[in-house]
Amino acid sequence: MQSQADNNQNELKKKAAGQLTDFMQDCGISQRQGKRLLEIGFKNGLFLDECRKAGLDAVGLEINPVYVSNVQAAFPSLDVRLYDGGRFPFNDASFDFIVSFQVLEHVDSVSQIIEESLRLLKPGGIMCHICPNYRSFYEGHFNVVWLPFLNKSLGRIYLKMLGKYKPVYENINLVKPKGITSVLKRHEKELELISLGKKEFKAKFNSEQINKVNNKFLRCMLMLLHKYSIIRNTFLLLTCWSGFYYPITIICKKTSKECKALI
Secondary structure (H helix, E strand, C coil), X not given: CCCHHHHHHHHHHHHHHHHHHHHHHHCCCCCCCCCEEEEECCCCCHHHHHHHHCCCEEEEEECCHHHHHHHHHHCXXXXXXXXXXXXXXXXXXXXXXXXXXXXXXXXXXHHHHHHHHHHHEEEEEEEEEEECCCCXXXXXXXXXXXXXXXXXXXXXXXXXXXXXXXXXXXXXXXXXXXXXXXXXXXXXXXXXXXXXXXXXXXXXXXXXHHCCCCCHHHHHHHHHHXXXXXXXXXXXXXXXXXXXXCCEEEEEEECCCCCCCXX
């Protein structure tokens, strides 16, 4: 009989494999053998390991030394590196793909991550950053129904009223589509925006994905909306139009032949 720890590890491996499949499909990638991929914030290393097994030349960056040590012990063959949160320690145009999962809400500067990703991408390379949408109705770090128009101060008050506030909130960026669009617009001559997550949200609005929502109230509401096609279609239309979809899925392709040095 498998232990709970084994079951949890198997679930994490399944999640990592699903992330790779979704990344390839969402980005329209058909050729992956020998392509070089960078994951920013690799945590347990399972996504990188799935990439390696799939034939990708996978490299990971992590700011947490404990994660680096753990992954080096568990996956000695993986190329994982500790960095200081500043400029990425790689040469310009050295990666075909750059990905991150639930990282942008934790970084000092979202703009810096986008700019560094752009610098490291080869012409035609793709970046894919997935993060929470704080214009949506869910906050996964605290497992609460979120209010889309909350700013940092009001969010703090809201969490305290719910008895859910923790100091870690102060280090979270309330990432919203409008802010991401503003960052990307600065590089519109070098980046082709493929998606911010609307079409992915529509495609994955199914019972399997809804069952993964940890908040019971929100999960029941979404199941109810999904049950009737007319209500479901109206909900999806309004949610995407208003920017309430979840999560944000930034998919961009580098279009320029050369990328100037970014500060």
